[in-house]
Amino acid sequence: MNTHQQTTNEAHVTARELFGEHVSSFRQYLVGHNYVTNTVQQYMRCVGALAATMKADGIAVGELNEALVLDLVDRQGWPEGRHYYAVTIAKRFVRFLHDRGVGQLPPPPTEKEIARKELRKEYESYLRRQRGLSESTIFGCWHQANRFLEYRFGEEAGDLSKITATDIIDFLQHVTGRKPPVRNKTVSTHLRSFFRFLFQTKRNGANLAKGIPSVAQCYGKRLPVHLTSEQTEVLVDAVRGNKPTSRRNHAMVLLLARLGLRPQEVIRIQVDDIDWRAGEIVIRGKGGRHDRLPLPTDVGEAIVEYIRNDRVTESRTLFVSNHAPHKPFKNAEVLNTVLVKAFAKSGLTPPIPYTCTHILRHSLATNLVRQGASLDEVSNLLRHRSQTTTMLYARMDVDGLRSIALPWPGEGGAQ
Template structure:
């Protein structure tokens, strides 16, 4: 039998580690499981003769993979080991490994790029995150782990990277690639780090606007999806409120993730929506949406320091990093209900598209749809014109061959 109560060199730090996690809403049962697993890790570390002060995140992850656990265990020991080392660093027991010269150079460049995008370009934090992400990928693709030679960059490097990305993902999904890369190369040229403005070399990613109809669900399918998520025992109220905001108001998934508690004006019945391009709009809150949010706040949202409305149902109950949680909820709902979307890939926009499509078929004008979806350009709304079958019939011309045959 494994001696779970046998102390290790990590034991002196369990108390402060558990206190920090308890303050972030981790449950006592979870903390006890963490302690048992960390004791196993501690015995392994002691057997290897490694002092806690010598631990790094990379070493802890490597050792964590060697800790025996049940195949069905929900707690991943490598992740727990990394979290524990971060705590050791915070309390001064361990230290972060120094950056290499190449890492320090890249860290400084990306930090300067972030300030430029926020202060001079005025981009939203979400857009800045995407630009930085593509910048990191480009630098890794071109230079690997070596020092940067930005002055040597050429159009050939830009094209090679884009071909590399597009080969792994469909062009339609990577429609933001060109825009974000241009921001990066414009920064490099503005700072004198490149001899030419490589943003002019970035080709457009093909967007087959006319080749596909908006992905949508029928009204009955939308209601079936909503009903299926509402019954989840631990997060049904949260998931239902998130999807209902998208289904009733046409809000984008990132906009749902960005809602703050202070954005809800309960007296006026209005919701502040933080849209694309730092645009803010106030939308009326339908009664069923208001009730769904209220139920989530009453029954599921735990006490947490963040003011973000929707948080994870597991400790430490943080805001979501992105809107992929919506895609996960939708996939689960489709599996439960048997709803089969018309295309294999259905992202979080399907509820927004469904609202607009069903309104068009109910007789709403494209101007009304554009206002509802808060489109800046009417051209963006024109994709829904292809779904207005009755309207298209009024402008259809007789087939010329049939007329000539008479």
């Protein structure tokens, strides 16, 4: 037995002595959530290291809390690349112990935390039931509301009835006036929603939402950024590979390219949304809308290949993380990462400085218009609520625009 293995075994013994049956329970918890053997072993090594440090410092299990565990991990000398994972594992183990009544429980919430938690619960319920917003939009609404409350009240719970229009203007100047300037244009929209809620629930006597300005959006001269049909195929092919995630990523990108789905719509797809006999798929769109679309053959084949070879989860969500416990994605950031790597691999230059996951949606619509599809057809495919949104792509129909353009006035023709 080498020195490293002996040290590891001693750490495991120390962990069992210090934490008792909770060590084996934690291992069973990990296995039950589909963690692979190597990951479980890594978790147990970190638990053993934590136990050895606690024993050396004379710290009892009853004293353990998240703040203390961070200090203990910092003193264990983990390499920079492993320190983050050691902290994550130790915190998860401490929460596991707390759930079983072991260790030092977190301090009781402050008056501010109680007030914010109750406000968030009621506000999110309002957005979900009365506005019908998606979970990602609800998260964004509360994020901006909480940013404002932190700016206005600091560590105090705060009296919502004392918020004035001047407070909102100061906050907007604080957010938008920083360097580099903020790119998020939803701040005003989310704040308007929040203050409309405060007025309706009589937390503030004035409807401050009416005084929040809209962010100027100069789209008059902009054409939709897009790839040609050939470039789209090159990008889709670049996603293919030998990595375990390649089949999943290829299926997701095909859904973007062939059906023009929004990124959030891709990660919301459930296994039960696919009707294999009819060759259709249900799309969970914006505002709680469900639409049925035909499932292209190559997309269906890519999904089948992913399900048969790589998909391991108890979730009914179609696309899940490759890492245990194989949960659904919290947001669509994974698709942005996939496209960034695909652009780099293919050698294509993105038509804009940063990679946008909507690029394939815009490309599909633009190429259809150039091939003669009507705006009604494009609107139906993209599932736009208003055809005004689809009119953006009319600018790409050069032949159609020529037919309605007036002749350039000749000499003496313009008065």
